Amino acid sequence: MRRTLLFLLIFSQSVFAKPAGEELRKHLQPAVFSVTMVMIHDVVNPPAASRFYTYCLLGAHEIVARNNKQIIAPTNFTKSINPVAIGTKDYDYRIAALYCILETGRIIIPSGYMLEEDQKKLIIALLREGHSQATIDKSIAVAQEVAKKVAADASTDGYLKLSTRLRYRPKKGDAYWYPTPPGYIEGVEPHWKTIRPVLIDSCGQFVPKRPVEFSKDSSSAFYKLAKEVYEVGKNLTEQQRFIASYWDCNPFAINTSGHMNIGFKKISPGGHWMNITGIASSKAKLDLDKGIMVHSLVAATLMDAFISCWDEKYRSNRVRPETVINRLFDPQWQPLLQTPPFPEYTSGHSVVSTAVAETLTFLLGDNFTFRDDTEVIFELPVRDFKSFRQASEEAAVSRLYGGIHFRDAIENGQEQGRAIGTFILEKLKKAGVKPAI
Template identity: 90%
Template sequence: MRRILLLLLIVSQTLFAKPAKEELRKHLQPAVFSVTMVMIHDVVNPPAASRFYTYCLMGAHEIVARNNRQIVAPTVFTKSINPASIAAKDYNYQIAALYCILETGRLIIPSGYMLEEDEKKLVIALLREGHAQATIDQSIAVAQEVAKKIAADAATDGYLKLSTRLRYRPKKGDAYWYPTPPGYIEGVEPHWKTIRPVLIDSSAQFVPKPPVEFSKDSTSAFYKLAKEVYDAGKNLTEPQRFIASYWDCNPFAINTSGHMNIGFKKISPGGHWMNITGIATTKANLDLDKGIMVHSLVAATLMDAFISCWDEKYRSSRVRPETVINRMIDPKWQPLLQTPPFPEYTSGHSVISTAVAETLTFFLGDNFAFRDDTEVIFDLPTRDFKSFRQASEEAAISRLYGGIHYRDAIENGQAQGRAIGTFIVEKLKKAGVKPAI
C-alpha cells in the first residue's frame, strides 16, 4: 500500500509540477533567428543589422540582470541604455526576456510587425509547456515596458539622423572607391561613424595602419596587392571557392538575367556570427540567463566593430580590387563574389569576425569546437571549426579568395578587430563579467 501511495505521489508531482527554467532556454535561438529572418527580408545592411541585434538583446539582458545577481547588467558598462522601470511583480523574468527580444525587434526594425506572429507562437508554446496565462500576461507587460524604453534609447544614438546628412559622393581620383557592377549601388552608410558606440569609447579609437599607397606602377607594393587578388581569382582551388562562398554574407547580392537585376537575399556577416553564438551557447549547455548575456555582448561587439571599421572605410575611401584590375590588368576579370557597395579598407568581415572571436573565446574558451549550420538555408553544407579564432581567420582570408579585398585590408582589419575585441573583454572583466563556462 505504501508503495502505491508513493507512486501516486510521484506521478502527481510530475503532472502538476511547475515548468522548469531550463525548458525556456530552447526558445532563445529561435527568437534571435526570427529577428534575423526579418532583417533578411528587409535587406538590412551589415552595420544596421548589428545595431538591431544589439538593442533587441540588451533589453533581454537588462531584464535578466534585474533578477539574477550573477549577471552583470548592461547599464554597468555602457551608457547606450538607461535602467528601465519595471512595475510588475508577479512575472516570469525569463519569459519577459525572451518576449522582449521579439518586441524590441517589432518596434525598431522596419518590418518589425512581422515578429507579431512569432510573439503569438511563443505564447502558444509557453501555454503548452504549462505556464499560466496570468504569468505570461504579466511577463509580456514587463517585456513591452522594457522594449519601449530600449527603443527610446536607440532613437538617441544618431541612427535617425543619418537620412538628414549630406548624400555621399565618391572622391575623385583613381585611388578612391567608386560604385561597382552589377548594381553600381552608392556607398552604404557613409556616416555610420556618427552612431553612438556601446562598449568602445569612440569610432576613431581603433584607427588601423594606413593602407598601402595607391600606385599604377607595376613594381609598386599596391600593384602587387592587386595582382595577388587577380592571380588568386584565376587559380582558385575548390576548397578556396567553397570558403569564399561560405562566408559571402552579402545582403546586396544581385543576379543578372538579360536586362534584369534580381536581388538574392542573404544573411549579414553579423547574422552569421549571431547564429554561431546560438550554436555555441546551446552546445555549451548554458542556462538561458547566461545565453542571453553572451548573445547581448556578442551583438554589442559586432556593433562597435562595424562602427570602427566604417570610420576607416570612409576615411580612406579606398578603391576595390575589381575596379583596379579592370582598369590596370584585365578589363574582363570578375571576382568570384560580388563586390559589396562600400569602400575597401579595412575588410569588414576581418574586423568584426576577429573582434567577436575574442569575445566568444573569453566566454566559452579557446579550442571550443562547433559545427556551423548557418548557411544550410542557402543550400551550403555544415562546416566544422576547432575554435572561434579559426573560424574568424577563415572568414578573413575568404575575402581574398572572393576577390573583394587586398591582403593588407584583411591583415590590418584583423589587427583592428583583435584590438577592439581585447579592449571589450578587458572592459567586461573590470565590470565583473565572468566566463560563461
C-alpha cells in the first residue's frame, strides 16, 4: 500500500508539476517593469530608453539561446553583442536570464543601483519556489558574467561619446525647429544617429519621403497642414482627447501654475510598447524562453526605429505646429499635449509603433487581441485592442489630435516604420527566427 501511494505521489508530481519555463515566466514582466520604473525615475529620453531595454534583454536572450536550440541567438543576427564564454556549470539558465535583465540594467542605467532591491526580491521568490541557494548562486554568477560582457559591448556603440560632441544649436529661419514652451528645453539627442544599430545596416538606410516644403503662403500645402492641426485642436471630440492623452508617453511633462513649473514623469513610447509585449506574451502563455526572445526582438526593433527616426529629425529639422500656429494663426493657441523638445519630422511614435507592430504581428500573429493596462498607473483606464497594428495606428494619429505633429510626419513616419519592420523581419527569418506561437 505504501509503495502504491509513493508511486501515485511521484506520478502526480511528474504529470501535474509545471515545467520550469512556465513556473518562472511569471517573473519576466515584473523584471522588465522594474527596469521601466528606474528609467521613469531617471527621466530617460525615448531613444535612450530603447537602448537600455535592448541591452538588458539581449544578454538574457543570449543565455536562453545557449541552452535552448529552438531559440536563435542574437549573435547570429546582430553585431551589438559578442559571444560570452560561460565558465560556470550546473546553473539554471532561466534564473540566470531573469537575473541578467536586472543586472544589466543595474550596470548601464544611471540609477541602476535601484534594481538591487528587485534582485533581492527575485532571489527571495526563487527560494520560496523551491530553488536551492546553490543553484541560484551559480545562476547569478552566470548572469553577472554575461551582463558585464554586454555592458562592455554596449560601451562601444557610440553612446559614451555623445556628451563629447558639439552642443546643438537651432538653425535660424522660420522653417526650422526651435525650443517651445513651457520649458524651452534644448534639442534631445541631436547626435543619436551616431549610435550603432542592432538590426538595420545604418541610420540612413530608411530615409523617408521629403516633408512638405515650408511656406507661409495661404494656398500652399504646408499652410494647409498647419491649418489642419489648428482646426483639429480647436474641435477635438472627447474620444480624440482621450486617445491623445493615452499615447502621450512624454517622459517629462511640465505643468505651469502661476510662476511655478511642476514636472510629471511618465512612461516613454518604448516603455509603453515593452509593457504591451509583456501583456501579450502572458496572454499567449509563452514560456520564459520565448517570452525573453519576444521582448528582446521588440526592444531591438524599438532601438533601430528610434535611430532611423532621429537621423531624419535632425536632417529635416522641421518646425513644430505650435510655433507655426502661434506665428500665423493664433498667438494664444496651445496643443493638447506638450510639444516634445526635438524637431517635428518624422513622428517618433508613428515610426516606432508601426515598426514594433510589424515585429509583434510576426511573432504573435495578426488580429491578436489584448487588454492594455500600461497607463493605469497614470490614472487612465484599461484599453482593448484588436491587433498590434490597430494600436500602432491609433498611436500615430494621436499625434495629430495632440497638436504636436503635421499629418505628413505621421503618415510618412508610418511608412518609414513599416519599411524598418519589414527589413528586420526578413533579417530575422533569414537567421532562422520563427513565430513564437
